[in-house]
């Protein structure tokens with residue numbers, strides 16, 4: 001057998017798991033169906049927990065040049081509230097994901113882009129045969145089941161020249177509406193990253209992702225970036241999904257493939273890197289069935305609890321009345337958001353870290 005581990009998917013979850021396994025002396029093959037840089041629908045905001053975890057595992061440098069985030073401005077109708085943030089940064093996914101792959105390769109991982117591996121494929125005797133398989137194939141991979149009524153995602157990155165100067169670097173702008181929300185942030189080269197979650201019926205009745213985003217922005221007092229409706233938006237399947245299994249005989253599931261909750265709190269990459277760093281010491285062990293339970297318990301501790309808070313926030317956002325009340329309360333007393341901000345930014349308990 002050529003490989004100790006095969007990692008399917010080179011997003012943050014896959015690259016970090018691959019690198020951490022290689023740093024533990026494992027022979028690792030990392031594959032992705034895409035070539036990089038690839039387009040990924042994402043708000044591109046890494047919170048304090050993601051930043052701290054990357055630093056702990058010696059990957060702080062991948063954030064070089066990222067925009068420091070100071071606050072999030074949340075709008076509901078004509079009202080808006082400013083909440084101070086802690087230690088977050090904005091970095092485009094083209095740069096972030098490519099740097100993570102480079103770091104994995106530097107640690108000894110072999111990376112093959114443009115390589116699609118159907119998850120049902122039997123790899124025995126093939127060039128991909130490995131002692132353990134890590135499924136890090138994101139929202140569209142894995143066998144996580146979409147929850148009924150889940151929203152879908154959409155995203156686009158506008159050139160700096162085409163986007164309104166109203167949206168200044170260092171602030172996340174979140175426009176909320178009855179049928180979804182739109183987040184806007186400047187990334188390292190001043191482009192405007194736009195990522196959104198919508199009710200699927202609303203996208204259909206609006207005539208597409210771009211017009212849907214325009215409608216939600218028009219309900220606020222904020223300007224609509226020029227060309228927003230006609231830009232080349234990319235969509236996602238249903239966002240909120242629960243996993244059927246987190247591990248099985250000689251495989252582990254990590255990142256979005258292990259379940260996801262719609263992205264208002266902007267935590268998916270933190271969940272991905274924290275759980276990848278925690279999976280590596282488990283997946284690096286000689287295989288025995290007890291590892292399945294170990295990973296299930298670890299995943300529950302690191303991700304499931306955090307996703308619970310995210311679920312509560314997304315339920316509030318389904319109600320225009322509750323969202324309006326929350327924004328009004330935050331307008332008067334921004335400090336009310338502090339416990340949530342603190343909780344979102346706290347990384348997991350110290351990791352079993354390999355020295356750099």
Ligand SMILES: Cc1cc2nc3c(=O)[nH]c(=O)nc-3n(C[C@H](O)[C@H](O)[C@H](O)COP(=O)(O)OP(=O)(O)OC[C@H]3O[C@@H](n4cnc5c(N)ncnc54)[C@H](O)[C@@H]3O)c2cc1C
Pocket residue numbers: 008009010011012013014031032033034038040041042043044045046047115116117118119136137138139140141153154155195196197236239254255256257263266267268269270272
């Ligand atoms: C609208 C929206 C906004 C978001 N905003 C934020 C935010 O601001 N902050 C934040 O932290 N998170 C955000 N997220 C979440 C974040 O994008 C994800 O949680 C994160 O990318 C998960 O990383 P991953 O490695 O699990 O999956 P991905 O990054 O999706 O990577 C999976 C990879 O697997 C590859 N792949 C899939 N199937 C196969 C196969 N069969 N064979 C080979 N390769 C395969 C894909 O090409 C892909 O490169 C947002 C998500 C959405 C939809």
